[in-house]
Amino acid sequence: MLTVLHALQGQLLAAMQRAFQEAGQPLDPQLAPASKPEFGDFQANGALPLAKPLGQPPRAIATAIVKQLTADPAFAELCLEPQIAGPGFINLTLRPERLAAELQARLGDPRLGVPTVEMQAPVIVDFSSPNIAKEMHVGHLRSTIIGDALARVLEFRGHPVLRLNHVGDWGTQFGMLITHLKQVAPEALTMADAVDLGDLVAFYRQAKARFDDDESFQTTSREEVVKLQGGDPVSLKAWGLLCDQSRREFQKIYDQLGIRLTERGESFYNPHLQAVVDDLRAVGLLVVDAGAGCVFLEGVSGKDGQPLPLIVQKSDGGFNYATTDLAAIRYRFAPGPGGDGASRVIYVTDAGQASHFAGVFQVAQRAGWIPSPCGVEHVPFGLVQGDDGKKLKTRSGDTVRLKDLLDEAVERTEADLRQRLADEQRSEDEAFIQQVATSVGLAAVKYADLSTNRITNYQFSFDRMLALTGNTAPYLLYAVVRIAGIARKGGDLGAGAVASLTFSEAQEWALVRELLKFDGVIAEVEQELLPNRLCNYLFELSQVFNRFYDQVPVLKAEEPARSSRLALCRLTTDTLSLGLGLLGIPTLERM
């Protein structure tokens, strides 16, 4: 309905100009979707702010606007007679035939009315980013799920999206890992093929334990870091083996979640780190303080009111994460072939890194690495908390492994499903049970995360996310299943445009109006980067559909109502499937 909205916006503004062109006041129709169904489809609040400057009652102003508006034949074609309500709101209701026409246009449209962007510069979404040689844990859950959903929405809008996995594949911890590897599995370094190093987490723990206890191991580890940074072939080979092993483990999770990522770890930027510091020096931003290369931040002061530095070169000459992040920004905005030529770079990381990114972005900005119309954004999200409101931990107090968390969701779903089958005396084969349990379980985890505003902390609860009622994945998936049921029972949902759509019931019109909101919601998510807006919409759509399904017969209806209702079913399932798909959630035929 965005095109309708824009048309109305123009008509309202023109009407206001005709009515009050002498006023010399800024005119804004303040057009918005109606706050309640009884107010129609849209409301224009623009009369109210004019009351004082014009010295007229707001309802009189609204009346004057409406008079001009109704004189516009284009408006009369779109809307019924506007209503003035309350202190001076102008309520607009679209003509039923316009609504039906809008719906008709979406029936044959795989994009469901969502336009494709013209601009073709790449958008980078930086998300997930686990550390090599460590396991993915609950801390990676939100970044991975939210980042994937945002990437999908941007891709759907037509942006070329680069999904970057900025894995932690460099740093001092590799000294001890490589030293340990060389001593424990020297044969791995001489073999041509990748070897299975087994449980990397245990491997990491062993290396860490030795590093903490054994002084000579520490010394060797430190020397190993230097060798690695110096490009020693054996050290590099060992490093590569560790990365490969980690990569295989990460990939299992990504496959399970259906998430596609391009790995480009921190090490990728190593060749560019020195240039970052050189550039900063060249533009006069670099200050050496206590031996460290710093850029002092503007508008950020520390304890004694002194400006706070961003350290880009340690006093020992080494680089740190700020250097790497700066190198990444510089590379991502730089034109090809030595850069990505991005127009927008989005970082999906936890809110705790907000000040770090603010500092890095400021320095990149001042260094001139972010070209003018382009933008860099931190997309923060809150902590994952347990039922107790504290950071989520296992019963023994350990960090929750992502794999365990996902497995438990699937197991719980399976147990639920088996119970239900028994209660209903339904019989399904094993493959069906596994498929439904996996699909619903993972969908529930994703949806629960995506459906709350990402900025606040998120309270993780299997019971809530797997509930079959309320704003949950199972509820939405069930709406899709119901429509699939109608199709199985003889409803033809595959037909093209229906000759004429006719609606008579309130539930039908409610569904029509809800379906037409889809394009606006997508535009909002693209701009605000808030997936919960899409979740809320899909939940409301499911509710409106369930009301319709409950109260209005489809298959048993007489023509022409039957075809029109089937068209509503078809558009509902298409919208839910597309919307859930953009959240990374596949739908089911039966459950």
Next chain:
RNA sequence: GGGGCUGUAGCUCAGCCGGAUAGAGCGACGGUUUCCUAAACCGUAGGUCGUGGGUUCGAGUCCCGCCAGCCCCGCCA
């Protein structure tokens, strides 16, 4: 000390650029099954939007103070 985020119904959360009587879901209570999957639907109860000021036609929303919780603050990421 400085900075950031959060505070809305018993619980979990929405709330768009400041707009009409602040909304859902869960839980509670009460209904609905010859009928497309009741994993659903309908209804009732439940609020000093942390708090005190300010801005204005109008504030949950914007500004200032305060309270509470969480997070960040020089060589980890």
